[in-house]
Amino acid sequence: MEHNRSTSIRRNRVRELRENRLMTQAQLARKAKVALRTIPSVEKGMNCRMDTKRKILLPLGMRFEDKDHVFPPLSAFAHEHSGPTSPGQHGQHSPGF
Numbered sequence: 001m002e003h004n005r006s007t008s009i010r011r012n013r014v015r016e017l018r019e020n021r022l023m024t025q026a027q028l029a030r031k032a033k034v035a036l037r038t039i040p041s042v043e044k045g046m047n048c049r050m051d052t053k054r055k056i057l058l059p060l061g062m063r064f065e066d067k068d069h070v071f072p073p074l075s076a077f078a079h080e081h082s083g084p085t086s087p088g089q090h091g092q093h094s095p096g097f
Contacts, residue, residue, distance in 0.1 A: 009047070023059075053067055
């Protein structure tokens with residue numbers, strides 16, 4: 001089985017919101033003032049800087065405060081994709097604390 005880069009790829013709602021507004025990737029890139037190649041990368045789930053998220057949110061009609069609805073935090077993604085745990089296992093995977 002092929003390994004994926006789960007630490008840098010996360011599901012987000014950018015494509016959904018862009019398509020709901022009938023915008024092309026090029027239009028969003030232009031309005032967000034980011035490189036055209038940035039939009040497909042972000043839509044595929046590649047991680048990006050907070051400033052890039054802010055630039056993308058505004059043309060989509062979202063506030064920066066709504067970023068967690070568009071770009072779910074890593075902890076929400078990890079929780080959603082982690083297997084079941086039995087009681088007493090929480091906190092055992094924390095490195096070096």
